[in-house]
Amino acid sequence: MAYNVLIVDDSTPMRAVIKKVVKASGFNLGGIFEASNGREALDLLEREWLDLVLTDYNMPEMNGLELLDEMKKNESLMSIPVVMITTEGSKQRVEEFLDKGAMAYIKKPFSPEEIKQKLNRIMGETSDEDKQGSFDIGNEELDF
Amino acid sequence: MKINKEVLTSAMKNSISDVLETMFFLPVDFNDSVSLDEFWDLDKDKITAARLNFDGPLSGYSILYIPEKLAVSITADFMGKEEKGISDKQVKETVKEITNMITGNAFSLYDPEAVFNLGVPELTGLDDFQKDLSDSENKISIAVSTLENYLAFQMSFRIDD
Numbered sequence: 001m002a003y004n005v006l007i008v009d010d011s012t013p014m015r016a017v018i019k020k021v022v023k024a025s026g027f028n029l030g031g032i033f034e035a036s037n038g039r040e041a042l043d044l045l046e047r048e049w050l051d052l053v054l055t056d057y058n059m060p061e062m063n064g065l066e067l068l069d070e071m072k073k074n075e076s077l078m079s080i081p082v083v084m085i086t087t088e089g090s091k092q093r094v095e096e097f098l099d100k101g102a103m104a105y106i107k108k109p110f111s112p113e114e115i116k117q118k119l120n121r122i123m124g125e126t127s128d129e130d131k132q133g134s135f136d137i138g139n140e141e142l143d144f
Numbered sequence: 145m146k147i148n149k150e151v152l153t154s155a156m157k158n159s160i161s162d163v164l165e166t167m168f169f170l171p172v173d174f175n176d177s178v179s180l181d182e183f184w185d186l187d188k189d190k191i192t193a194a195r196l197n198f199d200g201p202l203s204g205y206s207i208l209y210i211p212e213k214l215a216v217s218i219t220a221d222f223m224g225k226e227e228k229g230i231s232d233k234q235v236k237e238t239v240k241e242i243t244n245m246i247t248g249n250a251f252s253l254y255d256p257e258a259v260f261n262l263g264v265p266e267l268t269g270l271d272d273f274q275k276d277l278s279d280s281e282n283k284i285s286i287a288v289s290t291l292e293n294y295l296a297f298q299m300s301f302r303i304d305d
Contacts, residue, residue, distance in 0.1 A: 010264075011241040012234055013219060013222055013234050013237055013238045014237075017167075058244060058262050058264065059264070087249055087252075088262070089248065089252030090257065090258055090259045090260070093259055107249075108163075108245045109162050109163045109245055109249065
């Protein structure tokens with residue numbers, strides 16, 4: 001089963017790095033899509049079949065949390081797992097991400113090897129699920 | 145919140161090391177013995193600077209000052225490309241991203257319980273560069289040495305009466 005991944009970050013270099021790490025994860029990927037803010041991401045989510053969203057929190061126009069809120073309000077998008085990638089590491093903020101439905105969060109700075117291992121774990125644990133399933137592995141905190 | 149300058153300075157240094165060494169493979173050292181305005185040769189190096197506003201228990205802004213040459217080299221390493229293949233836009237976005245990461249990570253290290261709201265980083269001019277770098281009550285400035293270059297990171301705080 002090939003998975004389509006959406007990377008949302010306003011920084012082109014950061015998107016390029018995350019894309020490279022996702023590609024190197026060894027996971028069976030269909031396509032990797034990119035958006036530079038939450039608004040663009042929502043447009044893509046309406047048009048493409050996507051299985052995982054990796055989003056930055058701090059972005060212009062629509063931030064990662066607002067994107068997550070919009071996805072949870074939309075029946076066709078609410079079950080797509082969202083991983084928040086953020087510099088914001090306060091306990092309260094992380095709880096907010098998870099309470100609002102993020103599957104996990106990854107704190108910047110991250111090393112390529114670390115994010116690769118974590119993604120492999122997330123994708124590996126979900127690879128036995130139906131592609132249209134929930135990716136239900138609970139709210140896992142990826143703090144490194 | 146009253147600023148604990150000693151703790152915040154340490155958090156800023158740890159954050160700079162975390163970000164530059166972990167994500168940009170750039171070993172750093174800190175130059176506490178020189179003032180920042182002695183640190184720069186503005187005739188020699190063109191500087192790029194990015195600014196990020198923040199509020200929360202502390203309000204103000206942070207600025208990262210980095211020689212353009214180093215910014216290009218860091219961006220190329222980060223993206224795994226040759227320097228000649230790097231665009232000006234990518235360099236500017238990388239400088240803004242570093243500013244964002246250092247600031248957010250510094251606050252997490254300073255007080256993990258506190259929520260700081262970070263703005264969106266923007267490039268800033270250098271009209272008042274020397275004045276900006278001079279020490280004052282409401283600023284913390286850190287000079288950073290890399291193997292062949294240097295940069296600086298500063299936080300300025302708004303003190304309400």
